[in-house]
Amino acid sequence: MAEVTLTINGIEVTVPQGTTILQAAEKLGFFIPTFCYDPELTRPGSCRICAVEVEKAKNLTVSCATAAKNGMVVHTDSPAVIESRKTILELLLANHPEDCLTCGRNGDCRLQDYAYMYGVREAGFVGEKHAFEIEDENPFIIRDMNKCILCGKCIRMCDEIQGNNVIDFAYRGFRTKVATSMDTPLSDSNCVFCGNCVAVCPVGALQEKGLRAAARTWEVKKVKTTCPYCGTGCSFELNVKDNRVVGVTSCDGDANGRALCVKGRFGYGFIHHPDRLKQPLIRKDGQLVEATWEEAIGLVAVKLGGIKRENGADALAVLSSARCTNEDNYLLQKLTRVVFGTNNIDHCARL
Amino acid sequence: MTNSIAEIAGADFILAIGTNTTETHPVIALQVKKAKREGATLVVADPRRTGMADLAQVHLQLKSGSDIAMLNAMANVIINEGLYNKEFVDTRTKGFEALKETVAKYTPEHVEELTGIPADTMKQVARGYANAKNASILYTMGLTQHICGTHNVFAVANLAMLCGHIGKPNSGVNPLRGQNNVQGACDMGALPGVFTGYQSVTSDEVRAKYAKAWGINDLPAKPGLTVGDMLDAAGKNVKGMYIMGENPVLSDPDADHVVHALEKLDFLVVQDIFLTETARLADVVLPATSFAEKDGTFSNTERRVQRVRQAIDPVGNARADWQIVSDVATAMGYPMDYNSTAEIFDELASVTPSYAGISYDRLEEGGLQWPCPTPDHPGTQYLHKDKFVGGIGNFSAVEYIPPAELPDQEYPFVLSTGRRYYHYHTGTMTMRTGALEVHYGTESLEINPADACKLNIAEGDMVRVKSRRGQVEVKANLTEVVPPGMVFTSFHFPEVPINKLTNSMKDPICKIPELKVCSVSIEKVS
Numbered sequence: 045m046a047e048v049t050l051t052i053n054g055i056e057v058t059v060p061q062g063t064t065i066l067q068a069a070e071k072l073g074f075f076i077p078t079f080c081y082d083p084e085l086t087r088p089g090s091c092r093i094c095a096v097e098v099e100k101a102k103n104l105t106v107s108c109a110t111a112a113k114n115g116m117v118v119h120t121d122s123p124a125v126i127e128s129r130k131t132i133l134e135l136l137l138a139n140h141p142e143d144c145l146t147c148g149r150n151g152d153c154r155l156q157d158y159a160y161m162y163g164v165r166e167a168g169f170v171g172e173k174h175a176f177e178i179e180d181e182n183p184f185i186i187r188d189m190n191k192c193i194l195c196g197k198c199i200r201m202c203d204e205i206q207g208n209n210v211i212d213f214a215y216r217g218f219r220t221k222v223a224t225s226m227d228t229p230l231s232d233s234n235c236v237f238c239g240n241c242v243a244v245c246p247v248g249a250l251q252e253k254g255l256r257a258a259a260r261t262w263e264v265k266k267v268k269t270t271c272p273y274c275g276t277g278c279s280f281e282l283n284v285k286d287n288r289v290v291g292v293t294s295c296d297g298d299a300n301g302r303a304l305c306v307k308g309r310f311g312y313g314f315i316h317h318p319d320r321l322k323q324p325l326i327r328k329d330g331q332l333v334e335a336t337w338e339e340a341i342g343l344v345a346v347k348l349g350g351i352k353r354e355n356g357a358d359a360l361a362v363l364s365s366a367r368c369t370n371e372d373n374y375l376l377q378k379l380t381r382v383v384f385g386t387n388n389i390d391h392c393a394r395l
Numbered sequence: 396m397t398n399s400i401a402e403i404a405g406a407d408f409i410l411a412i413g414t415n416t417t418e419t420h421p422v423i424a425l426q427v428k429k430a431k432r433e434g435a436t437l438v439v440a441d442p443r444r445t446g447m448a449d450l451a452q453v454h455l456q457l458k459s460g461s462d463i464a465m466l467n468a469m470a471n472v473i474i475n476e477g478l479y480n481k482e483f484v485d486t487r488t489k490g491f492e493a494l495k496e497t498v499a500k501y502t503p504e505h506v507e508e509l510t511g512i513p514a515d516t517m518k519q520v521a522r523g524y525a526n527a528k529n530a531s532i533l534y535t536m537g538l539t540q541h542i543c544g545t546h547n548v549f550a551v552a553n554l555a556m557l558c559g560h561i562g563k564p565n566s567g568v569n570p571l572r573g574q575n576n577v578q579g580a581c582d583m584g585a586l587p588g589v590f591t592g593y594q595s596v597t598s599d600e601v602r603a604k605y606a607k608a609w610g611i612n613d614l615p616a617k618p619g620l621t622v623g624d625m626l627d628a629a630g631k632n633v634k635g636m637y638i639m640g641e642n643p644v645l646s647d648p649d650a651d652h653v654v655h656a657l658e659k660l661d662f663l664v665v666q667d668i669f670l671t672e673t674a675r676l677a678d679v680v681l682p683a684t685s686f687a688e689k690d691g692t693f694s695n696t697e698r699r700v701q702r703v704r705q706a707i708d709p710v711g712n713a714r715a716d717w718q719i720v721s722d723v724a725t726a727m728g729y730p731m732d733y734n735s736t737a738e739i740f741d742e743l744a745s746v747t748p749s750y751a752g753i754s755y756d757r758l759e760e761g762g763l764q765w766p767c768p769t770p771d772h773p774g775t776q777y778l779h780k781d782k783f784v785g786g787i788g789n790f791s792a793v794e795y796i797p798p799a800e801l802p803d804q805e806y807p808f809v810l811s812t813g814r815r816y817y818h819y820h821t822g823t824m825t826m827r828t829g830a831l832e833v834h835y836g837t838e839s840l841e842i843n844p845a846d847a848c849k850l851n852i853a854e855g856d857m858v859r860v861k862s863r864r865g866q867v868e869v870k871a872n873l874t875e876v877v878p879p880g881m882v883f884t885s886f887h888f889p890e891v892p893i894n895k896l897t898n899s900m901k902d903p904i905c906k907i908p909e910l911k912v913c914s915v916s917i918e919k920v921s
Binding site: 238267311325343358362363370378 | 400401419420421422423424425428429432539540571572573574575576577578579580581582583584585586587588590591596605609611614615617618619620621622625628629632633634635636637638639640641643646647661662664667668669670674675677678679680681682683685686687688689690691692693694695696697699700701702703704705706707708710711712713714715716717719720721722723724726727728729731733736739740742743761762816817818819823824825827828829830831833834905906907908910
């Protein structure tokens, strides 16, 4: 493959043709901020926060959507670049609710991060602010379009990865917002609440309802695991606070990338449901009553052992589980074959 | 799956049979949509006009249970028009002549009446499949839950072998499995005829290997009972049952029969995370931990073994399933004292050739797809490259048979059951999330508006659905998703226990019940 050589911040780098300036800079370890860029999505180059200075170019150049060329000399942090980024941030903050104190994305927000990074303390521009109604009538996602910076990643995620095309830019100019067809709430659209839009939102415009109400971003421990629902085997991170699962967020899974469905992303509530069994139960006088583990295991051993002695091993039968782990299933078939002494073991693979 | 999930996107022809992928495997459906965006042809065979059918260029709206007629007709066209892959058939398969003879009578014109699919459409789809560079067949239980489920799968395999669309990247036969670890449960030998890795219990050599590994003298040689046979034998030959993490009262066909069977047992142990409909019948209920409270591995539909990691302490006094099983074994005189799931995994890998190269250390770097026979093996992206796992590919000529129960005057509708996007299996988990059941909280019966009109049923009316085995009441949803003469609902909702109605007639080979076709009557509840 053809290669090109360019210079970024005084360092020469050779990359395959077609590599963007952003990717080349990342290869050298230089940080460039981005809002609308996502490696999996198309690149509109619309937010301009990633603009860099390319010598001999007329204007600042959008690094996420411009291919590196031979001989380019790029500066990612020149005074003009910094000035441009500050102005963009000031413009965004001019129409952004200043409610970081209570925002669920506090600590996990690019706008906040970059404002801190570039020392933008206030909007710098005074003007009209959006006053959209916050949409929270569905149990999954809160949409606050007042916080939206119109990067469009949610739109491209829904179209290009999820393939549902539920949302797009609506209206014009200052009134532009991300909306469903006819600007209805998500629950009245053909949205399937996969939440993949939430996973790419760089600010607080789209938030997981349960997670963001339950924990600040820095309070959670994230544990990568595998989804307990269908057979796709999506990876995700369980967000844990105070020994409770408070939410699910995307990570980079082998089978799913960042994509999840509504069950994987929002179906974790059963873990702490009050109906969970917390103590062994034994039937006494027709009723199931609480017992200790010793009593319960002892009774199982005596009863099953008795049936085996009196009726033979094949009088015992076992249903294993397509929901349990390999290790659980392995041990149960071992118990069945070795201890019970029968091959009467099956599970609901056919259902 | 013979392929990997990501390879679906690389197919230029996808034939999806009896799979409503966008609802039941939403994330796999993203790969189908990606393939389609890149120009692939999507053909969906389903009696219902599902979301998948709406995505497709061609919807083969076949009559319930006529899959073999449809698939044989495709083979008929492909052979007659000389479109099959002669080199592949010659070098890698046997039984072609018998197949040719069998499918000869399944002309598209002849099967039109059986399937309801126009002959020209059938020919067009057959040519499209045969001429594709990479063709992938996806299927789920719409294909398998029939009394001829195994033969349906044979007919699919015949097509793939006929065209050489197997043993290649992006091209193969891909059943999408419905439960997180149904692949793993099978791999682990939670089946009556095999140990781990599908090693037969009838082989002296295999039994000797396991007996040695497990430190005992001998192991039972007689294949055991399948779930349906266990329930039939309950109270007769079977006196005691141990059920871990399953809810047959709601999931299995003919629910009343299941309840009666379990009640007849001398002793029933149920190990679960909730007091399910099945657990309520138990003599002892053992509280297990959820996936969030334990370590382990799941194996997904593309044979990828991935880690499950403990995120929180067990809820209440619940214990991990493997710990409970170990405690029972120990109490019955066979000590199991594993310190971790990694230790169990090492043991199972040591007796399972397809898992032999997998370890927790390797899984930290990412999932691995079996077969993975050695620690330096990268795992297997797709099966049957250059050679079938079993050697030569065997064409199995199969004949169409009608479903066990067909509509008649008394029960004039076909009832089919399946899954919904927002729910999972018997609803034990998804009805308790504070989110999914809030959004999709009541079940309904899909009925075609033309039928509803005849029965004076309006949207939202309660209807009584009755079969020879039982009845339920459910809200009507008038929709053209189902054709006239067919109704559909899910088995997720305990308040609509639709398996009271379904037929427990099974495929004689693999014992899968015919949950996709039974006859029912519909009447408005006044």
